[in-house]
Amino acid sequence: MKDQVVLKTKPSKIDVVGDAWVLHFPRFGEEGTHFHSYGLLTPYFKGLTEGRLMATCCQNTKCPISKGKGELWLPPRADCPDCHQPMKWQEIENPTGYIFTYTYVERGGTGLF
Numbered sequence: 001m002k003d004q005v006v007l008k009t010k011p012s013k014i015d016v017v018g019d020a021w022v023l024h025f026p027r028f029g030e031e032g033t034h035f036h037s038y039g040l041l042t043p044y045f046k047g048l049t050e051g052r053l054m055a056t057c058c059q060n061t062k063c064p065i066s067k068g069k070g071e072l073w074l075p076p077r078a079d080c081p082d083c084h085q086p087m088k089w090q091e092i093e094n095p096t097g098y099i100f101t102y103t104y105v106e107r108g109g110t111g112l113f
């Protein structure tokens, strides 16, 4: 198994709009560029390009499920699915775990390699 992925395509251009990243995916020339925003999940994708793993947690003590105990969501959610309140971002320090499967996508997606 390879230790490092080598991209064979050019990374996408990224615009910063407020706190959100907007990626450019030129598909059919300049007029066919698709714009994709990471929106409120930008901290997750930005963290990955910086070697950081970001999760979210609900801080609402009146939340019917989490009750604000700080359980982490990974992949993150911008808003809590149980109480619909905005989630708080938290970096996972020294993350460890197992990778059971993965998909190799041969396309530059984030642009900061």
Ligand SMILES: [Zn+2]
Pocket (backbone or CB within 6 Å): 058, 059, 060, 063, 064, 066, 067, 080, 081, 082, 083, 084, 085
């Ligand atoms: Zn909640």
